[in-house]
Amino acid sequence: MANLFAKKSMNVLMAEAGATGEGTLNRSLGPFQLTALGVGAVIGAGIFVLAGLGAHYAGPGLMLSFVLSxxxxxxxxxxxxxxxxMIPLAGSAYTYAYATLGELVAWIIGWDLTLEYAMGASTVSSGWSNHFIEMLExxxxxxxxxxxYDHWTALGVAVDNVGRQIMASNYASLVPGTQEYIVQLGALKAAPTADMLARAHAFLGAPVLFGHEIGLNLPAFLIAMVVTxxxxxxxxxxxxxxxLIVVIKVVVVLFVLGLGSHYVxxxxxxxxWHSFAPFGFAGIGAGAAYIFFAxxxxxxxxxxxxxxxxxxxxLPIGIIVSLILCTLLYIGVAAVLTxxxxxxxxxxxxxxxxxxLDRGLPWASDIITAGALAGLTSVMLVMMLGQTRVLYAMANxxxxxxxxxxxxxxRFRTPFKNTFLVGTIAGVVGALTPIDDIGKMVNIGTLLAFVIVCISIIVLRRTDPNKVRPFRTPWVPFIPALGVLFNGYMMIKLGWVNxxxxxIWLAIGLVVYFTYGQKNSRVQRGELPGELDAPIHE
Structure with missing residues (x-):
């Protein structure tokens, strides 16, 4: 069992990080591009949507909810x-776990990151399709x-449309989007009549093949292939x-803040305090838990x-500055909205x-749709980029x-084969699969990665305290412990189904590891470079 937790030494990792020449990736990114990648990954359509439900939890205190998250x-x-x-290699949390917690944990987190990146890209491709269709309208x-949409989602959209038609004729006094409207519409959709279902199938208008209706989210597949x-x-x-995409979507967010401020x-x-935070700190905390995934x-x-x-x-600049910028933009949107x-x-x-729209500015709504489209494009690009680099590290x-x-x-210095595989899988899953449940799996997979990285910092500070650290996490183990507690709590809030x-997903991964990974591991077979001290790549 000891071999299952074999670790890659820091010296080996430094030697790999310093490798150059043919067959290696191209070192060409500076601080602006890295920060843009961070902003590109974080800010999607959620900035224009999540604030709505968050406000009903926290009231104007939603601003503090974003600070807390x-x-x-x-x-x-x-x-x-x-x-x-310290370890400038492509594997992210996978590589960090390999250095501190051993191969089996590294495999688990590498397999887990597939949930965050590849399945996350599938989820985003479907969301991109929704906004693209809004743009066409x-x-x-x-x-x-x-x-x-995929068939099941398309039928659900058709049922929703018919339900809204019924609401318009039978409940004309209810305003679309309000809590009362959503509750009543949900009751209609939960127990649709035979006539309502027949109208939904007619509204869908899908062709039939071998007795079954066909459904395919074509825009989701196409955008995944373009990004690939x-x-x-x-x-x-x-x-x-x-x-370029990040500049567009940040300009749209600033436009929302600038125009909206005139109507505040x-x-x-x-x-x-009571009117600012009508549900107190509990409401602010509940709002933070909901919007955390933004x-x-x-x-x-x-x-x-x-x-x-x-x-x-x-890299520290890219990670930290992107988080600060996104937090400031989120707080601004929350302030303008409330x-x-x-x-x-x-x-x-x-x-x-x-x-x-309520202030007679429908064109502003159109600009927001364009911003959401741009936002999701960059999120998809960064998610797929992350997945290909983790697979590259695991294969190495x-x-x-x-x-x-x-x-x-x-010529291109990219892992092109795995890039096209990841893009094809993300496109097919986004085109054919209902994505609500996948989205929740993405969240729990991401949080697990956060927890493992926080634990790994504590472990490495104990096992290798003298290693050169160009950037040091402050107040260890206090900060990493807070990271474990906060992200672990968020995992618990996602419920037992997730x-x-x-x-189940990790169990499938363990089957792959024991049938292929363990047998071919370079660590297990002693094929790694020598253990000589290697300088950190400059």
Whole structure:
């Protein structure tokens, strides 16, 4: 059993980090590009949506909810920053666990990261499709419903549309998006009549093949393949494309803040603590738990460590600055939303867009749709980038077939084969699978990675306290322990069903490890470079 927890020494890791030449990744990313990757991964459509439900938990205190969630991520972010600067390799949490907790734990976390990155990209591709269809509707272009979603989701959308038609005729006094409206609509959809289902199938209009209706989310598949092609062409090209998209979506967020500030009524924020936080600290905490997932993705910056020009300096900058920028933007959106609309009246489904529509500014809603589309594009790019780099690191260690997953294109200097595999899987899953449950699995997989990295910092400080650390997590073990507690608590809040899915997924991973990974591991077979001291790559 001891071999299952064999570790890669820090000297071996430093030697690998210093490798250059043919077959290695291209070190070309600077601090701006790394920060843009972090912002690109974090800010998606959620900034325009999650604030709505969060406001009903915390009231105007939603601003403090975003601060609390940001602090929770910062605990893990500081731990990632120390590791990324000290071990500038592509594997992120997988590599850090290999150095501190051993091969089996490293495999588990590497397999787990597939939930965050590949399945996360699938989820985002489906969300991108939704906003793309909204964008087409702005130009009065109608996309066939059966080509816009997988079959089960498309039928659900059709039922929802018919339900809203019934609501408009039978419950005209209820305003769409309000709590009362959503409850009544939910009751209709939970027990649809035969007539309602027949109208939904007619609305769907899907072709029938072998007696079954066909459904395919075509935009989700196509955008996944476009992003895959960008990633395969090169890391510099990918970073430039991401930076352009990030600039667009940050401009849209600043536009929302600038325009919305003209319609803010400070009285909506309250005149006392009770009116500012109507449910007290409990409400602020509940809001923080809900919106926490708006921050997920910053850790993907660490997967580009082998492509940073000066990783010791720039990776901590990219991780920490991106978290700070995103937190400030989130607080600004929360302030504008709860200042424009009394928190009791905040629309849950589309809070920002509805706030502008109610003030006769439909064009502002269109700009928000464009911003959400740009936001999701960059999130997908960074998620798929992270996945390919983790697979590259695992293959270099022999845990996956190296000739496929770690082969680097001689011209583009990217792991092109595994990039196209990841993109194809993400596109197919996004096109054919209902993504609600996948999204919850993404969250629990990410939180597990955060917990492992925080534990690894504590372990490495004990086992190798004298190792050079270009960036040091402050107040160890206090900060990492808070990271374990905060992220572990979030995992518990996701419920036993998601825990069961995680256990099943990890069990599948263990089968792969014991049938292939352990037998081909370079650590187990003694094929690693010598244990000579190696300088940290400059």
């Amino acid at each position: 940001g602090l929770g991520c910062a605990f893990a972010g500081l731990c990632y920053a120390e590791f990324a600067a 702005i130009f009065h272009i109608r996309f066939p419903l059966w080509l816009a 092609t960008v990633l395969a062409i090169g890391i510099q090209e990918s970073a430039r494309f991401n930076s 009524h400070p009285a909506n924020w309250g005149t006392s 921050y997920i993705g910053f850790d993907a910056v660490s997967t580009t460590a082998q492509e940073a020009k000066n990783p010791q300096r720039d 200042g424009m609309v009394p928190w009791q009246q905040v629309n849950i489904e589309a809070p920002i867009a509805r706030a502008f 260690d022999g845990l996956l077939p190296k000739k496929f997953f770690a082969e680097v294109h001689p 825990w069961a899915r995680l256990v």
